[in-house]
Amino acid sequence: MLDNLGTRFQEIFKKVKGHGKLSEDNIKSALKEVRLSLLEADVNYKVVKEFVNKIKEKAVGEEVITGINPGQQFVKIVNDELVELLGGTNARLTKSAKNPTVIMLAGLQGAGKTTFAAKLAKFLKKKGERPYLVGADVYRPAAMKQLQVLGEQIDVPVHIQEGSKDARGICSDGLNVAKENNATYVILDTAGRLHVDESLMEELKDIKKATRPQEILLVVDAMIGQDAVNLAESFNNSLNIDGVVLTKLDGDTRGGAALSIKAVVGKPIKFIGIGEKIDDIELFHPERLVSRILGMGDVVSLVEKA
Amino acid sequence: SKSREGFFGKVKGFFLGRSVIDDEMYEDLEEMLIQSDIGMDMTLKIVGALEKEVRSRGIKDPKEVYGVLKDVMENFLIEEENELKTEKPGLNVILVVGVNGVGKTTTIGKIASKLTKEGKKVIVGAGDTFRAAAIEQLEEWTIRAGAEIIKHQQGTDPGAVVFDTLKAAENRNADVAIIDTAGRLHNKNNLMKELEKINRIIEKHVGDSSYESILVIDGTTGQNGLNQAKVFNEVTKLTGFIVTKLDGTAKGGIVFAISEELKKPIKFIGVGEGIEDLRPFKPKEYIDAIFE
Ligand SMILES: Nc1nc2c(ncn2[C@@H]2O[C@H](COP(=O)(O)OP(=O)(O)OP(=O)(O)O)[C@@H](O)[C@H]2O)c(=O)[nH]1
Ligand SMILES: Nc1nc2c(ncn2[C@@H]2O[C@H](COP(=O)(O)OP(=O)(O)OP(=O)(O)O)[C@@H](O)[C@H]2O)c(=O)[nH]1
Ligand SMILES: [Mg+2]
Ligand SMILES: [Mg+2]
Numbered sequence: 166m167l168d169n170l171g172t173r174f175q176e177i178f179k180k181v182k183g184h185g186k187l188s189e190d191n192i193k194s195a196l197k198e199v200r201l202s203l204l205e206a207d208v209n210y211k212v213v214k215e216f217v218n219k220i221k222e223k224a225v226g227e228e229v230i231t232g233i234n235p236g237q238q239f240v241k242i243v244n245d246e247l248v249e250l251l252g253g254t255n256a257r258l259t260k261s262a263k264n265p266t267v268i269m270l271a272g273l274q275g276a277g278k279t280t281f282a283a284k285l286a287k288f289l290k291k292k293g294e295r296p297y298l299v300g301a302d303v304y305r306p307a308a309m310k311q312l313q314v315l316g317e318q319i320d321v322p323v324h325i326q327e328g329s330k331d332a333r334g335i336c337s338d339g340l341n342v343a344k345e346n347n348a349t350y351v352i353l354d355t356a357g358r359l360h361v362d363e364s365l366m367e368e369l370k371d372i373k374k375a376t377r378p379q380e381i382l383l384v385v386d387a388m389i390g391q392d393a394v395n396l397a398e399s400f401n402n403s404l405n406i407d408g409v410v411l412t413k414l415d416g417d418t419r420g421g422a423a424l425s426i427k428a429v430v431g432k433p434i435k436f437i438g439i440g441e442k443i444d445d446i447e448l449f450h451p452e453r454l455v456s457r458i459l460g461m462g463d464v465v466s467l468v469e470k471a
Numbered sequence: 472s473k474s475r476e477g478f479f480g481k482v483k484g485f486f487l488g489r490s491v492i493d494d495e496m497y498e499d500l501e502e503m504l505i506q507s508d509i510g511m512d513m514t515l516k517i518v519g520a521l522e523k524e525v526r527s528r529g530i531k532d533p534k535e536v537y538g539v540l541k542d543v544m545e546n547f548l549i550e551e552e553n554e555l556k557t558e559k560p561g562l563n564v565i566l567v568v569g570v571n572g573v574g575k576t577t578t579i580g581k582i583a584s585k586l587t588k589e590g591k592k593v594i595v596g597a598g599d600t601f602r603a604a605a606i607e608q609l610e611e612w613t614i615r616a617g618a619e620i621i622k623h624q625q626g627t628d629p630g631a632v633v634f635d636t637l638k639a640a641e642n643r644n645a646d647v648a649i650i651d652t653a654g655r656l657h658n659k660n661n662l663m664k665e666l667e668k669i670n671r672i673i674e675k676h677v678g679d680s681s682y683e684s685i686l687v688i689d690g691t692t693g694q695n696g697l698n699q700a701k702v703f704n705e706v707t708k709l710t711g712f713i714v715t716k717l718d719g720t721a722k723g724g725i726v727f728a729i730s731e732e733l734k735k736p737i738k739f740i741g742v743g744e745g746i747e748d749l750r751p752f753k754p755k756e757y758i759d760a761i762f763e
Binding site for chain 1 (some may be wrong): 502503505506509510511525570571572573574575601603604605607608610611612623650654656658659689691692693694695696698716718719721722724725759
């Protein structure tokens with residue numbers, strides 16, 4: 166694991182003190198550190214390249230604020246740019262004027278869709294909503310059973326059709342049943358699939374057409390590497406997603422994939438998963454993930470106070 | 472398969488399209504390796520070894536560098552013991568571990584099927600008593616594979632399942648017992664302790680450490696894969712890896728860093744969700760597939 170990036174910046178900028186300005190020359194090795202740090206955090210190579218150039222433009226010519234050292238100041242510039250890149254767009258969950266609001270989940274195999282479907286249902290239920298779960302994974306052994314068990318745990322109704330191979334049919338039927346039961350939210354759990362699997366991507370488009378979801382959320386494993394951009398681009402091209410859910414952040418991954426996805430498709434991260442239990446769901450906070458990606462934490466607030 | 476062509480095809484063209492070996496070529500190569508999740512450290516190691524080799528062989532033509540790179544990369548992978556040991560007289564045990572959702576249960580189904588086809592009697596232990604419908608999922612796979620299953624209720628002690636599985640396998644004269652475990656992140660102390668206990672039960676039963684302890688790694692995983700491998704190895708003394716989901720566009724490049732660090736072989740790769748979608752890992756073929 167990397168050392169605290171802030172400490173390393175301080176080392177780099179020791180010589181800069183008193184020069185008064187950040188210059189292309191004196192930020193060179195700092196930029197190298199940023200690049201390395203982001204790559205170690207699994208941020209996509211191209212995204213890193215663009216980002217480092219942007220930081221260079223921002224930083225060169227900045228006057229060093231008296232009272233803090235240039236290292237801290239540089240950290241702040243990097244930090245703020247990352248927060249802006251990750252945040253920015255409205256990350257709140259939609260609620261349609263007419264009930265129910267349909268939320269469709271999609272993503273690679275094993276990303277955490279089914280677990281998240283239950284987490285989100287409970288999250289909404291706690292807010293006084295009436296969620297309804299629909300299990301449209303007709304491929305994975307016991308996938309419907311998994312959703313059913315989770316639904317029972319949180320006392321949320323689940324629509325499944327054991328034995329059916331018609332994912333789209335299950336979704337439209339499920340939507341009707343949910344309407345009859347006055348549900349305010351319908352959450353569609355779909356089977357995991359590769360973005361290069363054309364027929365399965367077609368299936369998702371069909372489900373979208375049949376149910377007209379207000380929210381399509383791409384569920385992504387936070388441990389994913391450089392492939393995150395391919396994945397996000399493909400799913401977004403097929404479905405025009407509304408947001409991203411980042412799961413398994415209770416691990417020690419730095420989670421740079423979030424940055425790649427946001428940079429490439431521009432869609433906000435809305436929720437994070439922080440455990441296997443149904444309550445392990447949180448709204449997304451860009452600042453926290455940025456500290457994590459950079460492998461640091463306190464330097465920023467230190468600068469804020471100065 | 473559909474996965475490798477993108478990157479691997481590119482590398483070949485990459486060398487063929489150049490007239491001189493220079494810093495720019497090495498830098499561009501670095502970029503390509505990083506984009507396949509090989510990681511910065513490992514990339515620098517590979518490129519460093521390549522430069523040295525190119526110099527010592529006196530190579531001047533970029534087209535020839537391509538062959539050297541293949542050799543260099545292959546050197547970082549472990550060739551020995553890359554088959555699952557299931558031929559020991561008596562019971563052979565395979566413990567399967569890994570973080571959440573990587574493909575453990577599915578891979579067990581594929582291995583069980585392969586072994587029953589070879590005429591072996593296989594018993595699978597449903598050691599994931601935590602995740603909703605994990606037992607039913609494994610059960611469906613054992614039906615497909617023609618294997619037997621030992622299971623308890625959801626929420627019970629996985630150690631007891633493991634114990635019963637080994638006992639049953641012995642009593643029924645099974646050739647192979649495969650133990651499924653719940654997915655767990657390597658930084659969760661309590662869950663790793665639980666795994667330690669499972670491992671101890673197996674060790675005690677087998678009498679020595681002559682059983683397979685396999686870490687399943689998701690081929691889409693980035694740099695975190697190395698942490699996973701290190702920690703699981705400490706707890707369950709791994710004998711090898713299986714890399715799944717290589718049927719997508721991910722390259723699974725983290726295996727180079729893992730092999731370099733732990734010096735353990737990759738035994739299989741997963742290339743799909745079907746029961747047949749398991750391939751032996753042959754370093755040479757893998758590297759070849761990388762560049763063809
Ligand atoms: N530690 C941790 N585990 C998680 C989290 N979210 C899901 N999981 C686990 O990840 C594994 C896969 O989760 P699922 O919900 O089955 O994933 P999925 O995307 O529905 O999988 P498929 O339907 O097979 O594509 C399970 O073991 C879950 O318990 C999380 O936030 N943290
Ligand atoms: N495309 C593809 N999908 C795979 C492969 N191996 C497994 N999967 C899928 O990945 C998802 C998770 O697989 P599981 O076998 O449930 O994974 P696991 O490690 O047992 O998960 P937990 O027990 O929840 O930790 C399922 O949807 C599988 O069908 C593979 O080689 N390729
Ligand atoms: Mg699922
Ligand atoms: Mg499993």
